Amino acid sequence: MLGDPRTVRVTGDATAALYRRTEDAHAEEHPGKHRDEPIAEAYCWSGLTSGNGSRALWLLLLPFMVVNLAHWMRPTAAGRTRAVRLYGVLVRLVALSLTVLLTAAACEVALDLVAWQCAGTPACSERRSWLGFLSSEQGGWWSQPGRRLALAASVPAALVTLLWYLSNRTWSAYESQRPLDDTDVAIGEDDPGADHSAPGPNAPRGPGAVRPALGRPGFWYGRRLVARLRAAHTAAGFLTVAACVNAAAARHDRTAGGPVPEVLGAAITAGIVLGALVAVRVVCRRGRSERIRDTRLDGALITYLPGSAVVLLALAVVHAAWSRPGWESSGSLPGDTAFRLLALGQAVLVVALASVAAGLYRRNPEPRTTLYGLGGPAVATLACGLGGVMSGGVAQRVADWLDGPGTPGMGRGAVIEGPPVLLSWQASVIPVLLLLLIVPVLHLVVRTARTARRLGPAVEAEYAPEPPDPARTRRIARTRATAELTDSAPGIVAVVSAATLLLGAAAVVGAWACGEVPGLAADGAGPLVESAAEAAQSTGSWLIGFGFILFVAGGRRAYRDPSARRTIGILWDVGTFWPRAAHPFAPPCYAERAVPDLASRMSAWTATTRGRLVISGHSQGSVLAASAVWQLPAATRRQVALLTYGSPIERLYGRWFPAYFGPVPLLGLHRSVHCWRNLWRATDPIGGPVRIATDQDPGVDRGPLKDPLAYGRTTRLPLPEPILGHSDYQADPAFAEERAALLAELGPLVPRQAEPDAQTRSGRSSG
Known part of the structure; x- marks a missing residue:
């Protein structure tokens, strides 16, 4: 430079x-x-974006970063304070659902696939010597299902702890710099969701009278909001783990009876529900305050909310580890309904967010705004899709690895039930999504080629009177035509997000209606339909697993290779420019x-x-x-x-x-x-x-x-x-x-x- x-x-x-x-x-x-x-x-x-090798691990936080971008993509909304607040609340709720989804995926892998299904099935545990002390055949202290679940709960709990630690540490390292002190205070309401991007009809005029949002004193110092969201998301993560551990034990106590009183499981369940409601209220209660630099901290909240969740998790672990001699694990844990409700809730939140964004855009339409104001909801949909791909990819790959030559859930040499049916349905729609993308991609390729041919005469006229060189002209025209593809990104995002929403809804309906993986659900529907369903399921499962492996391999390469790390740093340049207003576990701003x-x-x-x-x-x-x-x-x-x-x-x-x-x-x-x-x-x-x-x-x-x-x-x-x-x-x-x-x-x-x-x-x- x-x-x-x-x-x-x-x-x-x-x-x-x-x-x-x-x-x-x-x-x-x-x-x-x-x-x-x-x-x-x-x-x-560059030290903030592509510094040391740990930046590569931030790839795992990609869904959190994407949903955080959706918060900042709302349309201009001067004078629509309530609508802006509602937009922020909906984005924060979508972000909270992603934390719950990824924690639930970790619980699915550790608790259901490993501790419940594989360790409880001799044919599976015999293949994995490291599971010997958990095997039901060994008859050891850890062989009881509740104790296996209690031990496996340490894996998702450690994940939540790691996310909390990274969020807290990165704030201290990168975002804790207080902005410049000055007395030129912006004029306007001290409103957590107010839009100050344009002056209202009664606002003072003249230079410096009203600052846009990025010039407000508190815009680049979101310590209080990040701390509140970090407490709520951490609590939600621990409560998700507690719910997964307690649900299995409470269900056994209700159906089979035993030495543990039913009221204990019911009390823990009530505490989990109460804690979840408090976490949701904290997420909805307060947004960003930018008119002043808010240096306060809600000390009691950020201490007691996660602490209470940890206590409930400890009680759930103790409750599950209680001796139940006659308890045996079979089938899979009841996580299918939870994943379906979570996917349905995300769809409802995204549709509501789109409705609010469309209303804001109609009030202040700006012709060049992406997707007529629906850019934020579209990106929020992509964040949910990324979260689903990551969670489904991990569950599918772990299930295939544990089952060896069998196919989990298909009954063909399978020894375990496999992940929830919804994840198999979601994997099945991925090939359909890729097929849908072929049309707009081909359209862009053809349009770019035509544009390059059309630009040829203009390029030669620009450099006249130099003699034409067809090869040189083609290169310049092709470069200019390719550069215009950036302006086509909104169309691709619209197609992908709309297809993700519709196909995701179809997957939820299919999983809920038949309760079986697509290959089995199509039995009796004809050989052609059955073959197509099996091909879609196997291809989607392979793609989702392969994509996740590529994702992890890319992060590993970036960890070792500084040049690859700089490439990832370019992604962070755009994605982490904005403060963490929706998700506290996103990469630091x-x-x-x-x-x-x-x-x-x-x-x-x-x-x-x-x-x-x-x-x-x-x-x-x-x-x-x-x-x-x-x-x-x-x-x-x-x-x-x-x-x-x-x-x-x-x-x-x-x-x-x-x-x-x-x-x-x-x-x-x-x-x-x-x-x-x-x-x-x-x-x-x-x-x-x-x-x-x-x-x-x-x-x-x-x-x-x-x-x-x-x-x-x-x-x-x-x-x-x-x-x-x-x-x-x-x-x-x-x-x-x-x-x-x-x-x-x-x-x-x-x-x-x-x-x-x-x-x-x-x-x-x-x-």
């Missing part, structure tokens, strides 16, 4: 820091040497560290030197730069120029997150800073124009820039120039021109001796 191998860290730590060239390290102390050109600083935050870093540096530097400052950002750095400028006091914003290039700030963020990066917030940002320029290329699949030009204002965009810079060989560029696409904007002469123009537009230095020019550049480090 600095164009010099000799760099020095100016401020910051090993996680994120500002750097300068070594010769510029103390430029403020020698103003005479640095008055002819700006002093460049580079901000590197790096912007809660990076935005205060940049805002503090700009504010302190301008206050100390009174010099000119241009903050420039490439790609995700442009989003950070804009967010940091929003956090500055109004007077400081007027001293700052903004230069963005390859920026997704409107093309991606403005369309998917309209309440925060829509036309009104971006126009307000343009008017609040001294000046702003945005560079973009037609070959860039990520960056694009900002699109805020008006009749009175020409806007901030300059582009599309030529890419490549030369069509053929020239005297100045005798070798073929590469097609740069999203990279190397600084190599384009337009970058230096616009940076110089911004510095000139900022005006001369404030009359004060010993004050240098400065430039702060935000972006990802290449190292």
Whole structure:
């Protein structure tokens, strides 16, 4: 970024820091040497996204990250406070259901498949020597079903503990930086769900009167909400484990009798239900408060709610471990109904969320908003689908591994019942989903080829009068056509989410109606139907297991390979930009560290030197730069120029997150800073124009820039120039021109001796 191998860290730590060239390290102390050109600083935050190998493990948190994105995708909703609150509540409930789903999947594997089915079946336990001490044939202390369940409960309980630990640790490491203190307090309600992306009809006008949401003092400091959600989700996880352990023991006491009083199981069940209701109320009760920086903590809540759940889990374990000599395990645990109800509840929540989002969009329609305001519900559906694939993949693979040559649940050499029937039905619809995707994918391929052919004459005209080169023209036109595929992502998301919702509902209905896996359910329906059902089930089971193996293998490779880890870091750049407002176990928000870093540096530097400052950002750095400028006091914003290039700030963020990066917030940002320029290329699949030009204002965009810079060989560029696409904007002469123009537009230095020019550049480090 600095164009010099000799760099020095100016401020910051090993996680994120500002750097300068070594010769510029103390430029403020020698103003005479640095008055002819700006002093460049580079901000590197790669340690927050692709740092050490543990980042690869964050892939397992992908469903949590996706549902957290759905919270921020709501449409603009000025004046619709209740609807915004309801939208936030529904997303948080979907997020809570994902925690319960993944914990239930861990219980299915550890309690049902291993401890109940395999350890209780001699033909299965004999193949697994490590299960010998649990085998019912051994007759040892652990051979009773309740004690096997009590021991196996340690696995999902450890998973919940690990999620709690990671959430707490990552908050302390990455998100605990307090934002810049200033007195420019935003005007508006202190409402946990209020939309402040656009001023209301009675709001004061003028620069700095009303800040958009990203400029509010508490936006980048969500400690209280994250702590509350972490307590509720941790409690929900432990209560799920307690319910799985207690249900089997309580059912045996009710049906077969025994030495344990029935009232004990009923009391524990009542406590679990009460704890679940409290956790749901905590999730629904309070959202984000952004008008002020809320440094308070609900100490009693975050201590006693998870603590009570742990106590109930301990009581359930003791209750299950009570001696019941005549108890034998057979079949499978009654988890099928729980998975069906969970899937049905997620579908109801997603449909309700879509209804609220559609109502918000109708109130304030913005043409470029993704899926007419339904982007959030669509992404929430994908999060549920990812959670189902991960939970079903683990259960299916573990069941196949335990059963050896048999097929669990199919009666063909199978020795165990296998996972719940719903998981087999969900696996069966995966091939159907992939077949449905073939149509839009083929459409995009054909459309891209046609677009490339159509762009050929325009490319040659742009570089005229150079002689045409058909091969060169095809490459440039193909690159431009491929870059336009980014704008087709909403259509693919719509198809996948709609198909996931409908096929998931069909799977629930099929599992509930027949209670058998698809292959057995189709017996007697004709050889063709039976073969198709068996093929769909086996193919889906193979795909879901293979996909999960690839998922784990990718994480393992990223753990060992820094280059692969940087690739995953690009995913985190987008997915973890937003604070954890819906799911506390999502990967940490790096912007809660990076935005205060940049805002503090700009504010302190301008206050100390009174010099000119241009903050420039490439790609995700442009989003950070804009967010940091929003956090500055109004007077400081007027001293700052903004230069963005390859920026997704409107093309991606403005369309998917309209309440925060829509036309009104971006126009307000343009008017609040001294000046702003945005560079973009037609070959860039990520960056694009900002699109805020008006009749009175020409806007901030300059582009599309030529890419490549030369069509053929020239005297100045005798070798073929590469097609740069999203990279190397600084190599384009337009970058230096616009940076110089911004510095000139900022005006001369404030009359004060010993004050240098400065430039702060935000972006990802290449190292």
